[in-house]
Amino acid sequence: MVEFRHITKRFPGVLALDDINIELKPGEVHVLIGENGAGKSTLMKVLSGAYKQDEGELLIDGKVVEKNSPIISSSLGIGMIYQELNLIPELSIMKNIFLGNEKKKGIFDDKKYMYQKSKEYLSMLHLDIDPNTLVKNLGVGTQQMVEIAKAISKNSKVLVLDEPTSSLTDSEIKELFSIIRMLKEKGVGMFYISHRLEELYEVGDRVTIMRDGTKVGTYDLNEIKMDEMIEKIAGRKIENLYPRNRIKHGDxxxxxxxxxxxxxxxxxxxxxxxxxxxxxxxxxxxxxxxxxxxxxxxxxxxxxxxxxxxxxxxxxxxxxxxxxxxxxxxxxxxxxxxxxxxxxxxxxxxxxxxxxxxxxxxxxxxxxxxxxxxxxxxxxxxxxxxxxxxxxxxxxxxxxxxxxxxxxxxxxxxxxxxxxxxxxxxxxxxxxxxxxxxxxxxxxxxxxxxxxxxxxxxxxxxxxxxxxxxxxxxxxxxxxxxxxxxxxxxxxxx
Amino acid sequence: MKKDSKRSLRELIRLLPNSTYIFVVLFIAFVAFIPNFGSATNISSLIGQAAILMILSSAMSVAIITGGIDLSVGGIVSLVGVVMAQLVGHGMNDVMSILLGLAFGCLFGLVNGIVVVKLKVAPFIATFGMQGVAYGLANTLSDSRALYMPDEGVPVIKALQTNLLEWMFPSGNILTISVQVLITIVTLMLLILFFKKTVFGTYIYALGGNREAAKLSNIRTDKWNIMVYVITGLLASVAALLMLLRINSAQPTSGDGLEFQAVVAAVLGGNYLAGGRGSIPGAILGALVVYTVRNGLSLAGVNANMIMVVLGIVLVLGMVMNEVAVRGLSFGDRRKK
Known part of the structure; x- marks a missing residue:
């Protein structure tokens, strides 16, 4: 569904991505893991169109994406769920789900339709809330669900979840995972970025480990053990970059x-x-x-x-x-x-x-x-x-x-x-x-x-x-x- | 739905802008303590006076919710009034003059919008500069003199100046509910309808609440943001028309200080200057508060300069109130987000 081919991205003084090749299959949860600054978020920004790669190509549904932007990628079915939420606090759930995508009757909003649809999306996510509730009155977990509902409403075929569990409680995480599984069954492919290794085994299919902008490798999660993964995440030798003369410490x-x-x-x-x-x-x-x-x-x-x-x-x-x-x-x-x-x-x-x-x-x-x-x-x-x-x-x-x-x-x-x-x-x-x-x-x-x-x-x-x-x-x-x-x-x- | 209606009264009270309470308390206090304040004549003139500010504060509210501000509204009131009066003075039919005046106000707003959005000048500075332009033009076009409406040849203007009550009950009425008040009510209702029932209101909140998210949701933020200033320009022009009708003339200084009062009213109505929150009904009530204060204090014999001092203090208090409403009382807490 999505394929990165030889993607390279440079920032002044830093090689952020170095010749990255990754492929996402339909219905797959593809985990990206690596230390901070390893290049995971940069890669996802190339996918969303926020960054343009310097070299290599991005394929969506087998076609090369020549020109990308957040608007283009969203129309190609890429849904991003960022770590910081992208909702408008003073608007209702319904208005947030349909933001920029409103159904109209003449010049007026077709509230009945949007209300009905929002309710459907929410119940699909096992949420029993009135779509007219203002987003600012929701907890972080529920807000995340609203983001997912928004992605569903746009018929996204690929979802990018950037540290989705970092601010969720355990029961909310469980709920999220069951939704991820449901989306998988519908053939939605997902990139899943997380630092919590234990949860990867619960939802992930394959994992790509990144380090310093390069890809260490892609592994089947059934075949890689956690300590092996940790070793690969860290895995570089310490050169003599660190000039320490360790002295006896004082008070x-x-x-x-x-x-x-x-x-x-x-x-x-x-x-x-x-x-x-x-x-x-x-x-x-x-x-x-x-x-x-x-x-x-x-x-x-x-x-x-x-x-x-x-x-x-x-x-x-x-x-x-x-x-x-x-x-x-x-x-x-x-x-x-x-x-x-x-x-x-x-x-x-x-x-x-x-x-x-x-x-x-x-x-x-x-x-x-x-x-x-x-x-x-x-x-x-x-x-x-x-x-x-x-x-x-x-x-x-x-x-x-x-x-x-x-x-x-x-x-x-x-x-x-x-x-x-x-x-x-x-x-x-x-x-x-x-x-x-x-x-x-x-x-x-x-x-x-x-x-x-x-x-x-x-x-x-x-x-x-x-x-x-x-x-x-x-x-x-x-x-x-x-x-x-x-x-x-x-x-x-x- | 049943559950909703049960909750709705409490919800409604909770959702009321804080200007409501201030208005109710002030009003009752003034009726009780200031002689003649509660008289029918005074109330009806208070409403007449407040009408113009209600429209301006609603306009201000729209700009403030997007995280902007429009300080040129006072200038537009002066300028558009002068433009309308000059057109009439040069023998143009009064309906055409009014329509052209309104169009001119929109154009002025469009320039504001382009300067803010395309040239990326901070709204405060851009509209502040345009305010100077407007006052200057108004003075130039009028030669710094008041332009009176002719007694003949302006049937529509005359009709708009009639007292509705007099028209309905011809015998010796002392109260006035003018057509101007009617125009105000219709304008505000249309604005609120537009705001609630079309994407306009949604996008306004999105612009001020999280512009990045709005962009990512495929909203043409620049277009809508320019539109906001066109609308404030149009509303200010309607206010200019009302001013013209009320004083039967156009004066190049008629809008002086109105932008300040409009900001006071909007802030009292819970419009948060950082954008993203606030409401038009709140701003309308805020305008009523401002005029209740002005009218009440001047009846009580407070001089006009002192009233400005009071309004200034009211503005600062309103800001503090909004800050408290958003964050709660937390002195010295400087967390990152």
Whole structure:
């Protein structure tokens, strides 16, 4: 039904898809799996027409799709169900199902017809709700069903389900699976993207494993065991990308005791000076939420945070910075940098008041300090007055690092420090992190990049579904073990 | 269906825009405490005054639901009034003058729409600029003077100015329910009908609620978004006609400040400036609130400048109310989504 032939897609500095060949059969649930950034979503965006491949061809129903767009792919019977829902909250279920596809009588909506049809689609999905209910009043699970109803109403022959279960409860997942089976019987082919390995066996027929934009292989799910799959997902050798001089760690800088908040519960961890502690886990495991709570952005409901043995009483970023914590956020373009400001303005923001005098900025001093850091960190830029938005990902990250270095911190929290950064810049950032801890700072590094976690960390904490599922020393950790904890495949966690 | 009707009264009350409560409370309080406020003469003149703002706030509501805004409506009221009066002054038949004036307002809205959608100028800036254009043109075309309607040769305008009650009960009536109020009611009913029964209303919410989803659903978002500004232009022109009928002249300053009041009314009616939520009936009630405040306070002897201060405060309170309605009271909670 759908065939990808030699699909290649490049983004600036990254080969996102490298010669991918996959075929979807009618009535097949084809699972796509791989680490974050392996290229699954990019591939699906090629199918939906959101991206255009640089090389290779896409076939739907045996015909080459010359020109693609979301509208064209939908008319060819491709239905996308995205992780973020695409519904209009203030409209009813009925209006959402028929959005852009309304049945009319003259100029007026044929509400009777649409109501009747919506009811049919909903009952097909075992949903007993009035189609006039507003979508904003539905739970996430039901909203997902409405998306599926919408796809059915367009007679989609191929459905793409991107992490459909990530926000569903167990009973909703069961319901979803029975619907998937029903659709299968009707010959609908499905691409199914998920991080939850155990559920794949329940619904999937075949699995394609992807890594770094390449296809590792396509396997029959009856013939591949879970540990084999995990090995193939991770499966690369760690080169000497990670320049670590592991030193004996000093005093405890950060201690988190039984912290509970939105997205994580009962988390305890310690980070020592001179140490990089990795925080691993899958997307949605609660790592970012934990970091935000430690940094005082979000509230936590119970538990305690100590910095250098002193308890932080007030949950605010101001307190966190005062205590010496800096957060280098996951999305540096939104949270870490002002893209329309230049390097200097970005860097000095944390120390502006100490550089100036009585509230008046001291431009000369600012320039001196910035130039010093630009030289020290080897930030590749002709001038410190260049706008941050025009820098490459790696250079941007260095600017963010410089910004926090100036503030003289004790603990750096890196959230996905090398996402979207090419290998060259990556190794420089690793070198910087190593230097940081060598000077006595402590680093908590959140990363979904397993080799990075293994290569850089002294200790690795692993979270799964909001809970801490494991803590490994760097010498006892390996990829399979970390993934096992991350997928929560140990007996203690059910 | 039975279950539905049982629920419906409670649902209905829950769905009422918050301007309803404000209106009811204010109205009762003013009737009780401000002498003459509750008199039939005052109420009928209040409705007459509010009619124009009801239309403008409905127009504003349409723009706001898409996540935009139309600050040129006041300017259009001035400009279209002047255009109609000039056409009549040059001897054109009054029906033609009115129709051409309405068409001119649509054209003005079309320009707004194109600037917003095709040239990608933020609606706030685009329509703010067009407001200046409209006031400037109105002053130029009228030489900054009031243009009075002639006493003869405008039969339709004269007919539209009659007092319906007088016509029905000829003997010495002091109350007025003018044809203008009738025009207002018909316009608003048509708008609401259009909104509820055709795809227009659905697409307006889709534009403001999740434009990406609307695009993915094959909706021609640009076309509909331009259409929104044409409609606000048309509605503002209807308001211009009402203004012309009411003061029997066109004044280049007649629309001054109306856009501000329209925003106040729309926001009071639960229209959320970020788009995606709000309602036309809410905006209509919001207009009633604005005029109840104006009328009541001026009867109570508050001076006109102070009334503007009060309306400004009411706008801010209305925004806070909407914010609370959407998120609940949550001070200092800065979650990502």
């Amino acid at each position: 405890c800088v950060l201690e988190v005791k039984n912290l509970t908040g939105k997205g994580f519960e009962n988390i305890s961890l310690k980070v020592y000076s001179g140490e990089i502690a990795g925080l691993s886990g899958l997307v949605g495991a609660g790592r970012t939420e934990l970091a935000r709570a430690i940094f005082g952005i979000d509230n936590y409901t119970s538990g305690e945070i100590f910095v250098n043995g002193v308890k932080i009483n007030k949950n605010s970023t101001g307190e966190a910075v005062k205590a010496g914590i800096g957060l280098l956020p996951e999305d540096r373009k939104i949270q870490g940098l002002a893209l329309k400001k230049n390097i200097r303005e970005n860097m000095v923001i944390t120390v502006l008041s100490s550089l100036g005098k009585k509230g008046v900025a001291n431009l000369k001093k600012e320039k001196e300090v910035c130039q010093k850091y630009v030289d020290e960190l080897e930030i590749a830029t002709p001038t410190i007055e260049k706008l941050a938005g025009f820098l490459s990902g790696g250079t941007q990250q260095k600017v963010v690092i410089a910004k926090w270095l100036m503030a003289n911190l004790k603990l750096f929290i890196f959230d996905e420090p090398t996402r979207g950064i090419d290998v060259g810049a990556k190794s420089e950032i690793y070198r910087l992190m190593d230097e940081l801890v060598a000077k006595g700072a402590a680093v908590l590094m959140i990363s979904s990049d397993l080799p990075e976690v293994l290569g850089m960390s002294d200790r690795i904490y692993i979270m799964s579904q909001g809970k801490m599922t494991g803590c490994l020393n760097h010498d006892e950790a390996d990829q399979n073990l970390v993934l096992t904890y991350a997928y929560n495949q140990t007996e203690e966690a059910v």
